Amino acid sequence: MxxxxxxxxxxxxxxxxxxxxxxxxxxxxxxxxxxxxxxxxxxxxxxxxxxxxxxxxxxxxxxxxxxxxxxxxxxxxxxxxxxxxxxxxxxxxxxxxxxxxxxxxxxxxxxxxxxxxxxxxxxxxxxxxxxERLEETSANLDLALAHMSQGLCLVDARRRLILCNARFREILVLDAALTQRGTPLSAILRRLIRDEGVGSGEPGARPLRPFRPAGAAIPLSRDLTRQGRTIAVTTRALPTGGWVSTVEDVTERRRIEDSILHMAHHDALTGLPNRAAFGAHLERALAANGATAVLCLDLDRFKAINDTFGHPAGDALLRTVAERLRGVLRGSGMIARLGGDEFVVALAGTGDGRPIEGLAERLIEAVGQPLEIDGHLAHVGVSVGIAVGPRDGADSDTLFRNADIALYRAKAAGRNTYRFYETGMDALAAARNLLQLELRDAVQTGDLRLHYQPVMDLRRDGVGGFEALLRWPHPQRGSVPPDTFIPIAEETGLITRLGAWVLREACREAAVWPEEIRVAVNVSAVQFARGSLEEVVTLALAVSGLAPHRLELEITESVLMSDSEAVVACLHRLRRMGVRVALDDFGTGHSSLSYLRLFPFDRIKIDRSFIREIGRPENVAIVRAVRALAADLGAAITVEGIETQEQLAFVRGLDCEEAQGFLFSRPLPASDLAPFLATRPTARAA
The missing domain is CATH 3.30.450.20 (PAS domain)
Structure with a gap:
């Protein structure tokens, strides 16, 4: 065997x-x-x-x-x-x-x-x-010449043609009568010059003249033009005093080489110079004139649009932004795309008080103009960081790094604005990078926690549910606020992994609560865009055993920035599973009302900003109108940010179903929920 x-x-x-x-x-x-x-x-x-x-x-x-x-x-x-x-x-x-x-x-x-x-x-x-046959006929020079892809000619010491092949005549467009043995080379050159003035491919080059190579075995090469074609000529001197020349039509090769060279220094999507080309330009500008400004630009809200509308729409947006930036500069500086939604501008000659601030403001204004994507208006902004050499750096690397540091300050200042580099910003940038690394470690080691804020049922005067809120108890920094680490998670892509963990953990902990208590979980647009939300929800419910109707997903208008069939279909499938869907932060976006027609929400959450100043008549009118609209749509209303008895009395007067805020309780760790519920009735028991 x-x-x-x-x-x-x-x-x-x-x-x-x-x-x-x-x-x-x-x-x-x-x-x-x-x-x-x-x-x-x-x-x-x-x-x-x-x-x-x-x-x-x-x-x-x-x-x-x-x-x-x-x-x-x-x-x-x-x-x-x-x-x-x-x-x-x-x-x-x-x-x-x-x-x-x-x-x-x-x-x-x-x-x-x-x-x-x-x-x-x-x-x-x-x-x-x-x-074997080729070896037998190798002595036949005509056969060898006939098989050449290049044109070849042999010239004697008196500059007379000894021989040439058919490819030579074909490439240079010469008739056989002019290329007979013994024809003076000058006659051939006169024909070429008479036809169109053969010269090198370099601008301003003189027509080709008869010449004799200097030095045996030293090749001479040049490019010629002939009837719009590029011809490469290589000449090598012979010991006899003559020379042999080869000609080759390299038009397509030169076109490809030029294209490759262009691609090596330009961004394929926008046609702008790339990082390598920008670095070389900046080095030259600093060497010629140290007074050079670098402006680093990063688009605001681009990721949300790219995830919501899709990559083709994101590409179209980047091309539009590139054209707008070109329009602002009008050739006065160099603009490059570094990759993603990052651009950079170099502006030379800024030492004479040139208004860089004005340029930054025009760039922000141009990018901020609304643009149409798939029939819908979209808005992006741009943050700008500025460093000016030689004050902020005498070399390109330092200047660029400091402009990038200033960019982070512009983002931290609320985005859609600009900031100049200042001494000390390095430390702030280093601190932010450290926080980013620590967040990644916290996600890896499971050091984040969920707290839960109660949502009160005003009609039954009991607890209707809890909203899951992410917390980061840092061992050295203490409690890191969500508005500090959530933007970092979004920028680094950690938000998808975090969102999946929050869903699983919230469902697991809610499974031991009374059956009438639901849990609300915030869901990002990225989770919808990556097509994994249904799988994550299904898995979280299956593992925890939580009934689907006890899970409520809270989404913001960024999820519905387009009537994407995929997003709406996903929401409907989740509804058919029994999961509830709420529209969060209602009234804070550009067109919250238009999103209500896209999907039949179970709940609308009125943002706390309308309740904070309830004494303002316009706020009162808006809350009344939203309450009436929700009633017509069959959706319940939850009012966020209730902190005073006056605010509570107001929302009770409007017959709003639910309220949430510090008046009832701050967010609690899971271990404190049982004692909290022990002192308060649930909505069903009330």
């Missing part, structure tokens, strides 16, 4: 090579006996499998090769080095010979034991015969 690894090798052989007919492929055992035989081998050598399997592979060699031990030598080489490769004459079943390219590969088992050899033979007879 064959060893298991040998059986596996044979099975692999049959699966991989039995259908190959262009190559003779067969297996040898360690002694060189044939154990497998494919259709290509049968076709190439004439043996059926049953005729050859079991015979030694040396039967394909001629008597002379066998007497010299050639088969054995090849097998030993493969055994020793793992591979043998050679060419030579082999013999078919009918006695005819063919020229074969042979490869023998040693095959070893997992334990290192030699299992045998794989032998691949290709019939190269025709190639061999062609090579």
């Amino acid at each position: 064959a060893a298991p690894d040998a059986v596996d090798a044979n099975l692999m052989y049959r699966l991989l090579v039995q259908g190959v007919t262009d190559y003779a492929i067969y297996m040898l055992d360690p002694q060189g006996v044939i154990s497998n035989w494919n259709a290509g081998a049968e076709r190439a050598k004439g043996y059926r499998a049953h005729e050859i399997v079991g015979r030694h592979f040396s039967c394909f060699y001629g008597e002379e090769e066998r007497s010299r031990g050639v088969p054995h030598q090849g097998l030993e080489t493969a055994r020793r080095t793992g591979r043998f490769e050679a060419e030579g004459w082999r013999v078919r079943k009918d006695g005819s010979r063919f020229w074969a390219h042979v490869v023998i590969e040693a095959i070893h088992g997992e334990d290192g034991r030699l299992l045998g050899f794989a032998k691949i033979t290709r019939d190269c007879t025709e190639r061999r015969l062609q090579a």
Whole structure:
């Protein structure tokens, strides 16, 4: 019985090579006996499998090769080095010979034991015969010239043409009469110059003149133009005093080279210079004039639009932004795209008091103009960080780094604004980078926690549910506010992983609450955009055992910035599962009312900003209008930010279903919920 690894090798052989007919492929055992035989081998050598399997592979060699031990030598080489490769004459079943390219590969088992050899033979007879015929006719110069892809001409010491090939005439568009043996080279050049003035590809180059290469064996090269084509000419001097020249039509090659060069220095999406080109430009600008400003630009809200509308829409937005930035600069500086939604501007000659602030304001204004995406208006902003050399850096790396640091300050200041670099910003940037690393570690080690703020049912005067809120108890910093670390999580992509963890943890902890208590979880637009939300929700419910109707997903208008069929379909599928959906922070966006027609929300949460100043008549009017609208839509109302009895009395007067705020309780850790519920009735029990 064959060893298991040998059986596996044979099975692999049959699966991989039995259908190959262009190559003779067969297996040898360690002694060189044939154990497998494919259709290509049968076709190439004439043996059926049953005729050859079991015979030694040396039967394909001629008597002379066998007497010299050639088969054995090849097998030993493969055994020793793992591979043998050679060419030579082999013999078919009918006695005819063919020229074969042979490869023998040693095959070893997992334990290192030699299992045998794989032998691949290709019939190269025709190639061999062609090579022999070419060798026989190599003395014929006309044949060699006729097979050249380049044009070639030979000129004697008197500058007369000795010979040229047809390709030479074709490339330079010359008739045969002008290229006869003995024709003066000057006559050919006069024809070229008369036709259109042949010159080098360089601007302002003079027409090509007759010349004699200086120095034997020193090649001279140049590009010529001929009827709109680019011709590469290489000339090499000969010991006899003449020279040989080759010409080649390199129009397409030069076009490709120029394209590659352009791509190497430009962004493919916007056509702007890229990071490498910008760095080189900035170095030159600083060397010529140290008074150079660098403005780092980063789009605000681009990620939300890209995730909501899709990457094609995001690409279109970036192209539009690039055009707007070009329009502001009008060639007065260099603008480049660094990647993603990052751009950078270099402005030379800023030491004379040039109003950089005005440029930054115009850039912000231009980018901030609304643009249409798929029939909907979208808004993005831009934050700008500015560093001015040599004050903020005498070299390009320092200047760029400091502009980037100033950019982070602009983002921290509320975005859609600009900031100049100031001494000390380095420390702030370093602190932010450290916080980002610590957040990543906290996510990795599970150091974040959930707290829960009660949502009170005003009609039943009891607890209706809890909203899950993410908290970060840092061992050294103390409690890090969510508005500090959530933006970092969004920028770094950690928000998706965090969101999935929050869903699982909230469902797990809510499963032990009274059955009438629900849990609300905030969901980001990124989770919808990446198409994983349904899977995460389903898994969280299944693992926890929580009933779907006890889970409420809170979404903001960023999720519904377009009537994306995928987003709306996802919401409907979640509703059919029994999960409730609430529209959070209602009234704070650009068009909250328009989103109510896209999806039948179970609940609308009125933002705390309308309740904080309830004494203002316009706020009162807005809350009344939203309450009436929700009633017409069949949605419940939850009012956030209740902190005083006056605010509570107001929302009770409007017959709002639920309220949430510090008046009832601050967010509590899961361990404090049972004592809290013990002193207050639930909505059903009330």
